Amino acid sequence: VQLQASGGGLVQAGGSPRLSCAASGRTFSSDYMAWFRQAPGKEREFVAAFTWGNLNTLYADSVKGRFTISRDNAQNTLYLQTNSLKPEDTALYFCTARVGNLRVGRTSASEYDYWGQGTLVTSPA
Numbered sequence: 110v111q112l113q114a115s116g117g118g119l120v121q122a123g124g125s126p127r128l129s130c131a132a133s134g135r136t137f138s139s140d141y142m143a144w145f146r147q148a149p150g151k152e153r154e155f156v157a158a159f160t161w162g163n164l165n166t167l168y169a170d171s172v173k174g175r176f177t178i179s180r181d182n183a184q185n186t187l188y189l190q191t192n193s194l195k196p197e198d199t200a201l202y203f204c205t206a207r208v209g210n211l212r213v214g215r216t217s218a219s220e221y222d223y224w225g226q227g228t229l230v231t232s233p234a
Contacts, residue, residue: 110134112225114204119231124194130187130204130225137161137185141207144178144189145218146200147227156202157189158215167215172198196234201227 116128128144143158157178158167166178177190187204205221213220 110206110208110223112204112206112223114202114225114228117202117228117230119233120194122194122196122232122234124232125190125192126194126230128189128191128202128204128228128230130189132185132187132206135206135208137180137182137206140209141211141215141220142180142187143205143207143215143221144187144202145205146198146202146230148197148200151200153203153218155216155218159187160215169216191230194230194232196232199231199233201229203227 111133113131116126120126138161140161144156145153146156147153155169156172157176159178159180175192179188204225206223207221
C-alpha cells in the first residue's frame with residue numbers, strides 16, 4: 110500500500126484547504142484510515158479517522174466541527190476538508206491506513222501500518 114498526501118500550503122488564518130490522500134496497491138473495503146499531524150517540536154497527534162466500510166468517523170476535540178474526513182471510493186482517495194484554519198493547525202499532515210482488524214484503537218498512531226509522506230499546512234498567526 111502506498112499513500113500520497115497533497116493539498117497543503119501556506120494558508121491564511123480562516124482558510125479552508127482540502128487535503129487529499131491517494132492510495133494505491135490496495136482497494137479499500139473494511140479498512141481504517143486516518144489523518145495525523147505533527148507540529149514543529151511536538152509529538153504526532155491524531156486528527157480524524159475514517160472506517161472505509163461503514164463510513165464511521167471520529168475527530169479530535171481540537172478539530173471537531175471544523176474539519177471533515179471523507180472518501181471517494183472510486184478514486185480510492187481519502188480527504189480532509191479543513192475550515193476556519195487557525196495558526197495552531199500549522200503542522201505536517203500525514204494520512205495513514207490500517208488493513209485488517211483494529212488492535213489498540215483508531216486514535217493511536219501505533220494502530221496503523223502504512224503512512225504517507227505528509228503534506229505541510231502553514232497558517233501564520
